[in-house]
Amino acid sequence: MTTTPTVRATVPVELRSVTRCHGTGEHAVTALDAVTLRFAAGTMTAVMGPSGSGKSTLLHCAAGIERPTSGEVLIDGTELGGLDENALTLLRRDRVGFVFQSFNLVTALTAAQNAELPLRLAGRRPAADEVAAALARVGLADRAGHRPGELSGGQRQRVAIARALITRPAVLFADEPTGALDTRTSRTVLRMLRELVDTQGQTVVMVTHDPAAAAYADQVVLLADGRLAGELPGAAGAEAIAARTAALEVR
Numbered sequence: 001m002t003t004t005p006t007v008r009a010t011v012p013v014e015l016r017s018v019t020r021c022h023g024t025g026e027h028a029v030t031a032l033d034a035v036t037l038r039f040a041a042g043t044m045t046a047v048m049g050p051s052g053s054g055k056s057t058l059l060h061c062a063a064g065i066e067r068p069t070s071g072e073v074l075i076d077g078t079e080l081g082g083l084d085e086n087a088l089t090l091l092r093r094d095r096v097g098f099v100f101q102s103f104n105l106v107t108a109l110t111a112a113q114n115a116e117l118p119l120r121l122a123g124r125r126p127a128a129d130e131v132a133a134a135l136a137r138v139g140l141a142d143r144a145g146h147r148p149g150e151l152s153g154g155q156r157q158r159v160a161i162a163r164a165l166i167t168r169p170a171v172l173f174a175d176e177p178t179g180a181l182d183t184r185t186s187r188t189v190l191r192m193l194r195e196l197v198d199t200q201g202q203t204v205v206m207v208t209h210d211p212a213a214a215a216y217a218d219q220v221v222l223l224a225d226g227r228l229a230g231e232l233p234g235a236a237g238a239e240a241i242a243a244r245t246a247a248l249e250v251r
Contacts, residue, residue: 018071031057046214049223097164154185211242
């Protein structure tokens with residue numbers, strides 16, 4: 001069955017001169033410094049840079065987990081700065097998916113129960129076919145009744161992705177999604193993310209330290225010292241991406 005990609009009228013995520021500072025006075029640290037970015041619909045973006053470059057801060061600000069010190073963040077056309085905490089929580093729940101390196105699954109729940117958790121927390125009673133479809137999207141239709149301890153690392157991460165996608169979010173953020181996986185399993189997960197972008201129009205923004213993972217993306221955004229340090233296409237290949245990121249380490 002062919003799935004028609006979702007077409008959105010707005011840019012799923014946009015950052016306008018976003019600055020994020022931690023601390024005050026002489027102890028203040030600028031984690032992001034006037035960063036402006038647009039993540040187009042139906043694309044996959046890898047965010048890379050040295051340790052402390054602001055990658056995770058960028059992801060957290062873009063996802064509405066942290067509020068910027070200045071600047072604007074828009075998700076699906078809604079500017080987050082004008083939202084109170086309750087409205088921001090609702091927007092994150094409905095429009096944002098988030099995948100972590102450590103899976104964050106509930107060990108006592110089955111794959112299906114973990115996948116439907118965002119809907120349950122929102123007070124919805126998900127239909128069985130809705131949960132089955134979410135697991136099928138990540139190739140786990142036959143693992144619905146298995147608990148995390150009965151699944152491989154790659155399967156656990158795919159359950160986490162199904163959980164993030166079940167609300168049909170405008171954007172899926174992934175923070176080192178293959179960091180806890182071996183090379184072969186990592187490639188399986190990355191190919192699946194790529195397929196979600198290509199066949200279903202999902203927008204994915206992924207922080208990674210792995211040039212081979214970044215090569216699956218449409219574009220690679222480079223950060224250094226909290227500032228944009230360049231962009232290049234994922235099609236440039238892992239070696240070219242590795243060379244650019246290595247150059248940032250010695251700046």
